[in-house]
Amino acid sequence: MAGKVNCCWRRTLAGYFSPGTKCWRGVGRRTEEGIATEVASCILLMFSISFLPSDHVQAMHERKDLHILLAKQQEDLPPRKMSDSYIEVILPLGSQPELREKYLNVHNSVRFGRILEDLDSLGVLICYTHTKHEASQRSPLSIVTALVDKIDLCKKVIYPDCDIKFTGNVSWVGKTSMEVKMHMLQLHDGTYSPVLDATFVMVARDPENKRSAFVNPLIPEGPEEEEIFRKGELNRIRRVDFSTASLLKMAPTAEERTIVHNIFLNTLDTRTVSFRSRVLPPNSVWMEDAKLKGLEICHPQERNIFNRIFGGFLMRKAFELGWATACSYGGSRPYVVAVDDIMFQRPVEIGSLLLLSAQVCYTEENYIQIRVHSEVYDSDTREHKTTNIFHFTFMSEREVPQIVPKTYGESMLYLDGKRHFSATTKETREAEKTTAAP
Numbered sequence: 447m448a449g450k451v452n453c454c455w456r457r458t459l460a461g462y463f464s465p466g467t468k469c470w471r472g473v474g475r476r477t478e479e480g481i482a483t484e485v486a487s488c489i490l491l492m493f494s495i496s497f498l499p500s501d502h503v504q505a506m507h508e509r510k511d512l513h514i515l516l517a518k519q520q521e522d523l524p525p526r527k528m529s530d531s532y533i534e535v536i537l538p539l540g541s542q543p544e545l546r547e548k549y550l551n552v553h554n555s556v557r558f559g560r561i562l563e564d565l566d567s568l569g570v571l572i573c574y575t576h577t578k579h580e581a582s583q584r585s586p587l588s589i590v591t592a593l594v595d596k597i598d599l600c601k602k603v604i605y606p607d608c609d610i611k612f613t614g615n616v617s618w619v620g621k622t623s624m625e626v627k628m629h630m631l632q633l634h635d636g637t638y639s640p641v642l643d644a645t646f647v648m649v650a651r652d653p654e655n656k657r658s659a660f661v662n663p664l665i666p667e668g669p670e671e672e673e674i675f676r677k678g679e680l681n682r683i684r685r686v687d688f689s690t691a692s693l694l695k696m697a698p699t700a701e702e703r704t705i706v707h708n709i710f711l712n713t714l715d716t717r718t719v720s721f722r723s724r725v726l727p728p729n730s731v732w733m734e735d736a737k738l739k740g741l742e743i744c745h746p747q748e749r750n751i752f753n754r755i756f757g758g759f760l761m762r763k764a765f766e767l768g769w770a771t772a773c774s775y776g777g778s779r780p781y782v783v784a785v786d787d788i789m790f791q792r793p794v795e796i797g798s799l800l801l802l803s804a805q806v807c808y809t810e811e812n813y814i815q816i817r818v819h820s821e822v823y824d825s826d827t828r829e830h831k832t833t834n835i836f837h838f839t840f841m842s843e844r845e846v847p848q849i850v851p852k853t854y855g856e857s858m859l860y861l862d863g864k865r866h867f868s869a870t871t872k873e874t875r876e877a878e879k880t881t882a883a884p
């Protein structure tokens with residue numbers, strides 16, 4: 447593609463932001479701390495935001511001046527091509543061993559939670575590239591992650607000592623939202639082979655992150671890009687349909703009602719004529735016994751450029767709790783196969799108490815479908831507010847016990863898990879693909 451930036455992360459940034467800016471100097475100072483932190487700190491500097499809370503507040507205040515750079519309508523912005531936002535970034539795990547510690551897990555593989563953080567950062571960078579103002583060094587936009595639509599993995603293990611290449615570009619745009627497609631590849635014997643494909647949706651907001659803001663239109667070039675763009679539009683429609691049919695809004699289908707009733711019948715105690723007396727079938731686990739909870743205190747260290755908690759950090763924490771739940775449920779090492787429909791419903795403020803709750807909600811053969819619910823707790827008002835829902839599909843080394851819902855609410859969780867499982871693993875199972883530990 448034209449406009450491709452084919453270089454290591456340091457040179458990518460140097461190419462993207464002109465050398466000599468605060469951003470570029472920031473890169474030079476913090477090499478040992480890994481990529482996402484590294485680049486996030488560069489962006490902080492580009493936004494003239496420091497790690498001190500008082501400076502941060504001041505810089506956010508100054509960002510108000512950027513309101514005049516916002517477009518009144520989308521048509522005022524120059525159209526972009528897919529190649530305009532195309533970026534390649536190398537994570538040099540092979541050539542820079544000092545990076546490995548941050549990425550290494552106990553199974554001598556790469557921590558998938560770290561990859562989620564990098565994908566989130568890269569998605570934001572791609573969107574800033576798409577919306578870049580040629581004339582201005584500072585973007586008036588605040589770009590936030592709205593949704594991780596899908597991540598499909600095709601490798602079981604990500605090696606901690608081989609270079610990783612990320613590529614990606616904006617593949618579809620609406621008025622204020624952008625779909626980003628990213629790919630991750632790993633170097634073996636001189637060639638890069640695919641590890642995962644990811645689709646994220648980012649939303650542009652005004653400089654204070656209060657209202658949505660228009661983004662540059664995207665003009666697909668040639669039949670291949672037209673097809674990618676068309677799929678982006680279909681993805682948007684699919685998301686609307688999926689959300690309209692949500693079990694929180696609509697009753698289950700006839701087929702799903704039958705499934706739930708059969709589970710109910712299968713758990714009745716045949717010795718008593720009672721609706722309440724339930725017995726767990728062999729090789730099964732009640733849903734209420736298959737959950738893990740966690741708490742995070744959201745320190746300023748984890749904040750993003752908009753003074754809220756970084757989406758990648760939330761994903762990493764949710765993934766690791768989800769992985770631990772799958773691990774303790776299946777009794778053997780689980781591999782993540784797919785991630786889908788991670789919705790960022792509301793931002794997480796610095797200082798929040800973040801409560802995470804992971805639940806096994808569906809199982810089939812070796813597969814474990816996990817839902818992680820995250821909410822913030824305000825100790826002053828004693829209010830709980832949902833911030834994210836995460837869906838992860840894991841594959842265990844052995845066949846796992848069946849998960850069994852007892853209540854109506856749990857049955858809905860089960861059906862929702864089944865829907866996510868079917869949506870994410872259909873192609874994966876056909877191709878018998880599997881993947882990485884945390």
Ligand SMILES: CCCCCCCCCCCCCCCCCC(=O)SCCNC(=O)CCNC(=O)[C@H](O)C(C)(C)COP(=O)(O)OP(=O)(O)OC[C@H]1O[C@@H](n2cnc3c(N)ncnc32)[C@H](O)[C@@H]1OP(=O)(O)O
Nearest residue numbers: 485564567591592593620621622623658756757791792793
């Ligand atoms: C080694 C590799 C490393 C590489 C490194 C590369 C360098 C990295 C450089 C960057 C590093 C810095 C990282 C910074 C990270 C910042 C990102 C975060 O953390 S963010 C923190 C985590 N994220 C957050 O905290 C976000 C929290 N959530 C929110 O704030 C809101 O829910 C919202 C803003 C997302 C939507 O608000 P709402 O009131 O609904 O808004 P409206 O009704 O006004 O609609 C506006 C548009 O949004 C659409 N849309 C909406 N929802 C969805 C959806 N689910 N699904 C799809 N689309 C959705 C809707 O259709 C419309 O589109 P359009 O038709 O106009 O095109």
